Structure formats: C-alpha cells, structure tokens
Amino acid sequence: MHGIIFLQLQKFIKASSSPEVFSKIMDEAKLRGKFFDATKAYPDEELVAIFSTTCKTLNLDPEVALEEFGKFITPSLLTTYKPYIKNEWGCMDLLENIESTIHRVVRASNAGASPPELVITRINPAEVQIDYTSKRKMISLGIGIIKKIAEHYNEQITISKTAIPNGTRLKVSKSAKTSK
Numbered sequence: 001m002h003g004i005i006f007l008q009l010q011k012f013i014k015a016s017s018s019p020e021v022f023s024k025i026m027d028e029a030k031l032r033g034k035f036f037d038a039t040k041a042y043p044d045e046e047l048v049a050i051f052s053t054t055c056k057t058l059n060l061d062p063e064v065a066l067e068e069f070g071k072f073i074t075p076s077l078l079t080t081y082k083p084y085i086k087n088e089w090g091c092m093d094l095l096e097n098i099e100s101t102i103h104r105v106v107r108a109s110n111a112g113a114s115p116p117e118l119v120i121t122r123i124n125p126a127e128v129q130i131d132y133t134s135k136r137k138m139i140s141l142g143i144g145i146i147k148k149i150a151e152h153y154n155e156q157i158t159i160s161k162t163a164i165p166n167g168t169r170l171k172v173s174k175s176a177k178t179s180k
C-alpha cells in the first residue's frame with residue numbers, strides 16, 4: 001500500500017489519541033520507529049497490523065474507523081492528485097473518473113501501489129454505480145472518501161450498498177436540491 005496511506009494513518013491515530021498512545025500502538029504492531037515515505041509502497045500486512053492494533057487500543061469498530069479514516073485522507077488525496085482533477089468537474093464527474101483517471105495514475109506512478117480495480121458506470125447525470133471487488137475488503141474506506149468528496153463539492157448525496165460476488169456495489173445518487 002502507498003506510503004501516503006501509512007503517513008495519513010499515523011496522523012489519524014495521533015489526532016484520535018495522543019503521541020504516547022501512538023507510540024504504544026506502533027510498539028504493539030511491532031513497527032516501533034518505522035519510517036514511511038510518501039513516494040514508496042509498503043506491505044499491506046503492516047497497514048493491517050497498525051490499523052487493527054489501533055481499533056483494539058482505542059476500542060473502535062473497524063468499519064466505522066475505516067470510514068472515518070477515508071474521510072480523513074481525502075483532503076490530502078485531493079491535493080496530491082489535483083493536477084488530474086478537472087476544474088469543471090462536480091462530485092459525480094470525479095467519481096465517474098476515479099478508475100479511468102485517478103486510480104490509473106496512482107498505479108502508473110507508484111511502483112507497488114495497487115488501488116482497487118473499480119468498475120464505474122455513470123447511470124445518469126445524477127447517479128454513479130461503483131463495483132468494488134478488492135481482496136482487501138476496504139469498502140468502508142471508499143465510502144468515507146466518497147462522503148468527503150461530496151462535502152468538498154458542497155453536494156448532498158445518498159449512498160446505497162449491496163453485495164455482489166466477491167465485493168460490494170455502491171450506488172451514489174445526488175440529491176435534487178444541489179445545484180452542480
């Protein structure tokens with residue numbers, strides 16, 4: 001997984017606890033003093049070790065924490081990948097282009113990073129369908145990212161979730177009240 005995700009997870013833990021608790025979590029995850037570089041990729045197991053220790057230590061529900069973490073990382077993802085986001089896009093346009101533009105750039109520019117292969121369909125101007133089938137089972141992270149993207153564009157959305165073979169289908173609908 002991309003170093004940016006590790007760096008953000010460390011920030012997220014510090015923001016949700018204290019420097020002392022953060023050190024304890026890194027100790028228990030057997031990653032004491034480990035330095036993560038935003039331009040490199042690291043084993044998924046290390047992310048899982050830090051994340052699961054955090055949930056245990058702070059008594060957090062993993063799915064809720066994953067969604068919160070998704071919201072937390074979105075501002076920095078939007079800043080880092082800004083050159084690939086067109087000014088005229090709204091929330092639905094960005095969602096429609098996550099796979100063909102954004103995740104594709106992540107894959108091409110970061111050796112070792114492998115964002116999920118999302119199958120995205122623009123059903124109509126106000127609705128996007130996203131099929132997620134990654135082995136990592138991190139759909140709640142995606143839901144947090146989507147909610148924060150909508151907030152960024154000041155748009156109201158609803159998200160429905162259904163099971164598909166080996167994954168989850170999200171339908172993201174824009175509420176009629178928003179203007180973009």
Ligand code: HEM
Pocket residue numbers: 001002003004005041077078081095098102103106112113114115116118130132134135136137138139141142143145146
């Ligand atoms: C501007 C928007 C986005 C950016 C810049 C972005 C970028 C990234 C990056 C850098 C990773 C780490 C990949 C790795 O290291 O292997 C990632 C993973 C992920 N992304 Fe995105 N992403 C965006 C939007 C979304 C959206 C809308 C979803 C909704 C489903 C999503 C779902 C995920 C999930 C679930 C992962 C975790 C890895 C996995 O499950 O395989 N992303 N993304």
